[in-house]
Amino acid sequence: MNSFKAGQTVVRRDVHRTGRVWSEHALRVVADTSEALVAACPPGAETRWPALYIKARTDGDRSVRTEAFDAMATGVWELADAVWQETELLLWKPPAAWFSVNAFYTAGGLRNWYVNFEHPTRRTTDGFDTFDLTVDLVVDADLTGWRWKDEDEYAHVRRLGIVTDTEHHAVNAARDQVLAMLAERSGPFADAAAWSDWRWNRAWPAPRLPRPAKAAQRVAPDGG
Template structure:
């Protein structure tokens, strides 16, 4: 399945498929110009729920479309323990494969490398989301909150490759 996804990434052609998120609740932070998002995965645990892990997903900066937001996952990720004491890189072999296929350009690779450094600095000396990790680990969705709705974009955005990419 992932190999097929890489082929689709290489050709730039794929189709949307219906799906329902399962397994865990997700709280996601994605600064629009950032080359990563920080995700908190929550799972049921006895009578409540707990933070399973932090997950840093390296991806293109956010692109707004008529359908919402169009992220482009760059495959490599960082899985972080709930207490921020340890972390582990994930899918580096697949990321290297995408580089060999030319799906991730040199320009994109440099942006991901810079983002990796930024995230590691945020973990080493807790800053950004990680400065308030305990507070976010206790966060709960209020069921009475209305379902968020995106406003229609003023003009249709299009994906623009980074300069040199």
């Protein structure tokens, strides 16, 4: 496994089974160990998202996200350049896990934890590839409560065949794994206080994608 150095820019890509890129997100490495890759970004980090995703946020219309998944099923979609907004992000991604644990921070501190269910990591020269499987778990900052998010979209991508039966079984197992981590306070939840105290290193500029962004004024979807 190639290791990344602290402060290095890496690119998280969601890659569809056809090999087409669904999204790109520039991050900086906080730590890279055999347990997990930890990476982060502040507002201003460069991203690329499906144009329909950005339209859904701009218009405040979640039904447009459904259109984006319909486009994914056809294999034809357009990416648009954007920047990360509103929150600082700290991501914990074990290499073989079907999920990542993310923490979102505002000026008031840790806003919430966010578990993204996704493919295991495939390392690349520039970072790592995965694929977002739509369903998420939102966890209170103090770990006292949680709720599932986007179950409706998950059902839709299941109907479209975007998430296969094999992937569905992996997601179900990962759901149990994450709930056990919460109950046991393991993984990043074992040191929740340190995570709560984390802040973006102001000495690091916001990370940029390898190719210059063309429309940096656009707003990237925040937190799934």
